[in-house]
Amino acid sequence: MTIKARLTEDMKTAMRAKDSARLGAIRLLQAAIKQREVDERIDLDDTQVIEAIEKMLKQRRDSISQYEAAKRQDLADVEKFEVTVLQEYLPVALTEDEIAAILEEVVTETGAASIKEMSKVMAAIKPKVVGRADMGKISGLIKARLSA
Template sequence: MSLSNRLADDMKQAMKNKDKFKLSVIRMVRSSLQNESIKLGSELSEEAELTVLTREVKQRKDSLHEFESAGRDDLAEKLREELLILEEYLPEQLSDEELEAIVKETITQVGASSKADMGKVMGAIMPKVKGKADGSQINRLVQQHLS
């Protein structure tokens, strides 16, 4: 089932359950998907849908960090709840061991030896793990292995 169909089904269920919070989060994501579709001028592929969903999750994580550092626990808690809902739609995340294996393998494939090769490594890794891992976590692992 595509992400759009799953969101539509879950939106109907949230309406039936009178779950206003989940309904608003799903509507925001569906709106982002529709905006991206309009921008591209065609239906979104599953990969494009995943890209939009990943972007939404990343935006919320960045905002969460800002709210926590500013001491806005009320807003931070709301974002944590939104993230829990959004993460239901992401593919299963890779474990640290799996991610580390992918990083090592890609460094070997690319022939990277120093931090100057960071861009090549990140460019090769990101399509492999799209939606399955956080970019900052990958960045940290690549830096560890290239230093």
């Protein structure tokens, strides 16, 4: 089942259960997906849907920190709930060992030997870890690996 199909089913379930908070979070995600599909005139596949979810998660996390700094815990709690709902649609996260193994494999494949080739490694590793690992963390690991 695709993520979009799962979203539709979860939306129906939330409507039947009268779970308005969950329904709202799912509708926000569906609206973001639909907006991107209309803007780019394409049907999003699961990888592109995951990218949209990650973008929304980043926005929510930024909002949470700003709301907490402004002492608006009520708004921060709403954002935190949306984060938990959005995370349900992401694939299972990679472990540290899995990330290290993928990194070594990609470095070997690309033949990267210096920090100057970091972009080549990033381009090769991104499709393998999208939605399953934080790209900022991956970037740091690549820098450390290529600097050694």
